[in-house]
Amino acid sequence: MNASGIHVEVAPELRLFLPSGRREGLAEVAVDGVSTLGHLVESLGVPLTEVGALVADGREVPRSYLPAPGEPVRVRPVVRPQRVPGAPLRFLLDVHLGTLARRLRLLGVDAAYESTDIGDPALATRSATEQRVLLSRDRGLLRRRELWAGAYVYSTRPEDQLRDILDRFAPELRPWTRCTACNGPLHPATKDQVADRLESGTRRTYDVFAACGECGRAYWKGAHHEQLEAIVAEAMGGRAPEYPGSPG
Structure with missing residues (x-):
């Protein structure tokens, strides 16, 4: 040497x-x-x-x-599970991780997501301002000094990405409580309350609904419910808890 x-x-x-x-x-x-x-x-x-x-x-x-x-x-x-001190565990995902963001929200994890490329400086600043762990596959972005905290997403496959993030951070899971579209909170809703957001076939077929308190999107046990329930069940160790309303 x-x-x-x-x-x-x-x-x-x-x-x-x-x-x-x-x-x-x-x-x-x-x-x-x-x-x-x-x-x-x-x-x-x-x-x-x-x-x-x-x-x-x-x-x-x-x-x-x-x-x-x-x-x-x-x-x-890093030692797993990794503890992030000083704030509730919340995530921010870059533009390339939309599927991961939706799956984290499905599990009730606070996951902000930028659907457009706002640029590395803005992402890093938002991470610091909101004290969110930035998830990205961009190594250069993770080197920015203004980041509050960050983590590299090792896989390109959404199912592996989700397993890795859950293993690394062990976030509290509260399935069916967040809007997969905007990250807002879900609450039970009657059919009358969401009727203006439903197709006629949905109104005839389903009776149990939830709605997002921020964007207003309606949720029910639609055609994709079994697929979503399987994702939740795996994350929860084998059984998906039942909640009134799930993404349709």
């Missing part, structure tokens, strides 16, 4: 972020006495949102630590 560098070992869970030539998890990184350990880890391609403990020469150190030449460093992943 170069006398002015450090030896960095990256945990297996984080090696996908490394350049292809470093996927074995080992890297030699030059130090200058000014750059923090957190900055040096990011320079390898690993978002700090994914980093748990940093261990230098056998002891845990903060991200602001200035490593000395020759020190061995280990980069560990």
Whole structure:
């Protein structure tokens, strides 16, 4: 190893972020006495949102630590379930994660979602202003300093994305209580209260409804209910609780 560098070992869970030539998890990184350990880890391609403990020469150190030449460093992943201090657990999802956002809302998880690309600065600012954990597959977005908190979404498959986020953060699940369209609260509604939002066939066939308190969308046990119930049942460990009204 170069006398002015450090030896960095990256945990297996984080090696996908490394350049292809470093996927074995080992890297030699030059130090200058000014750059923090957190900055040096990011320079390898690993978002700090994914980093748990940093261990230098056998002891845990903060991200602001200035490593000395020759020190061995280990980069560990976040401990699961990950706790986010200081605010109720809420999420913000970028434009590419619409299906994940709807499935989190189906489970009653507070999940704000931008359906249009408002730009990285605006997303990061909203994360900080509303104290929401930003979920994204954009590594550059997760490196923005103004972020309140963030997490990389590892899979491109919505079902795997949902399992990963539930495993990582263990949010409280309250299925059938949020509007999948706008994230607003659902409440029971009579057929008369939502009649103007129903097709004639729906009015004849269904009797149990819910409505969103913000956008007014009506919900009932429609054609897709079994599919949605299966998603809820898996998240809840095998049984979907029954609520008055479910997305139709």
